[in-house]
Amino acid sequence: MRSKAQVKQSILDALERRRDEIIAIGEQIMQEPELGFKEFKTARRVVDVFEQLGIPYRNGLAITGVKGRLQGVRPGPTFALLGELDSLVVFEHPQANPETGAAHACGHNAQIAGLLGAAMALTEADVADAISGNIVFFAVPAEEYVEVEYRARLVEEGKIEFLGGKPEMIRLGHFDDIDMAMMIHTSSDKDMIAGIADSSNGCVVKLIRYLGKAAHAGGAPHKGINALNAAMLGLSGIHALRETFQDGDTIRVHPIITHGGDLVNVVPALVRMETFVRGKTNEAIQDANEKVDRALKAGALAIGATVEIQTLPGYMPMANNSELATTFKENVIPIVGEDKFTQGGHRTGSTDMGDVTHIMPAIHPYIGGAKGTGHSAEWHIADPELGYLAPARALALTAVDMLYGDAEPARRILESSKPLMTKEEYLAYQRQVISTETYGDQVLSLACSGKIG
Ligand SMILES: [Zn+2]
Structure with missing residues (x-):
């Protein structure tokens, strides 16, 4: 059998041969952004590469997901490499x-x-005979928790139950045969060329409707009930509560008005x-969520309006596996240098990779290559080597480290780390978040009687 160093070298050689192709895929997807649960063209690109490589796959999972598999010659753990298919909405972005x-x-x-770069390299380097277990290449939909009303309609139509891609994949059982997982997120942070935090915020998501009564705004405002004034008082109540949020809980509440x-x-x-109501722990999120509900109701009470508050499951706080993080670090330091690697700390965004880290050993590290603030019009990949090729290399090499030979490192991690929740406990937790509460005595008028109208 080839040594691990030989296998890793053939992966690097394959990546060098496929260099331009991998960069082109990244650039083509940049030109063809698609929102969550609608990533049909992007999913097609994944399928095309799997077919070209002869990787058996299933597609149409949770609407657009694609899952391919490289099977080792000996049985062993299954390690999944993940990539997210979806984009954001930023109208001002040049692309x-x-x-x-x-x-x-x-x-x-x-x-x-x-x-896809990792899939190409691992296939061409013919790692199947060098590993025990399987490597899953998993393109997952809808990480960005956006278009909430659209997705809530998909829920009503029975097309999905959860509004995020990975929770939905977990529910559907597409993580059942996976033992551990990793993905790599791009970073535009000049202080994080590569790195991994210990944790990040989880969240719940809320849809709110204030109902008042229409009347002539000039001639007879006293005959109306101003739902916008009620909403503004609700927002003021949330702001007044911010001083009660503990720094250590890293609460973030950032409401928007979508119809005024x-x-x-x-x-x-x-x-x-x-x-969203975000926080470092589920307990902190729950506490802040109750305060937010109180503030929203106070706005309705003051004006005599009615408020309907719908709370939906968001994402779980992230708990990166430290041993997997160390293996990632060892594979990325040769690319970026030891002094450019940052480790530890807490991030205040949320991702559904947090949900995966609750049920199995998993990591969500970062590699640079991007410039501009995330989620802004300036964001772009400025360094294709770092942005597109380095993640392919780090994913492929980490998979080999985990599964080479008899897959001892993967087995050791699986034995030593107990997941925070079973799949069943996770699903039960997310489902108990769901609630709709109405405060006030207005009967919902016909025009706005739809649940999320
Ligand atoms: Zn992202």
Whole structure:
């Protein structure tokens, strides 16, 4: 059998041969951004590469997901490499889709390039006879928790149950045959050329409707109930509560108004809002969530309006596996240098990779190559070597480290780390988050009687 060093060298050689192709995939996806649960063209690109490589796959999972498998000659653990298919909406982005505003302002295009690059290299290097177990290449939909009303409709139509791609994949059983997982997110942070945090925030997601009563805004406002004023008081209540949030809980509440009224000369009878409530632990999120509900109700009470508060499962806080993180670090330091690697700390964003880290050993590290603030019009891949090729290399080499020979490192991690939740406990936790509460005594009018109208 080839030594591990020989196998790793053939992976590096394969990546060198496929260099231009991998970069082109990343750039093509950048030009063709698609929002979550609608990533049909991007999923097609994944399928095309799997077919070209002869990797058996299943597609259409949770609408657009694609899962390929490289089987080792000996049985052993299954290690999944993940890439996220979806984009954001940033209308001002130069490469945004002019109709939908979809734009890759978070680097998920580079994730798919990295994933497919790893698939090419591991296949060409013929690692099957050098490993025990399987490597799964998993392109997953809808990491960005956006278009909440659209996805809530998909839920009502029975097309999905959870609004994020990985929770939905977990529910459908597509993680059942996976023992451990990793993905690599792009970073545009000049202080993080490569790195991994210990944790990141989890969240719940809320859809809010204030219902008032329309009336002539000039002639007879006293006959109306101003839903916008109720909403503004609700928002003020949330802001007044911020001093009660503990620094250590890293609470983030960031509401937006998605509908603020219909006509300027009519007292607003319907206002819609969305918000996340994020925090470091599920307990902290729950505590802040109760306060937010109280504030929202206070706005309705003051004005005599009615508020309907719908709370949906968001994402779990992240708990990166430290042993997997160390193996990633060993594989990325030769690319970036030891002094450019940052480790530890807490991040205040949220991702559904947190959900995966709750049920199995998994990591969500970062590699640079991007410039511009994430989720902004300036975001782009400035260094294709680092942005597209380095993740392919780190994914492929980490997989080999885990599964080479009798897959001892993977087996050791699986024995020593107990998941925070079983799949069943995780699903039960997310389902108990779901609630709809109405405060106030208005009967929902016909025009806004749809659940999320
Ligand atoms: Zn992202």
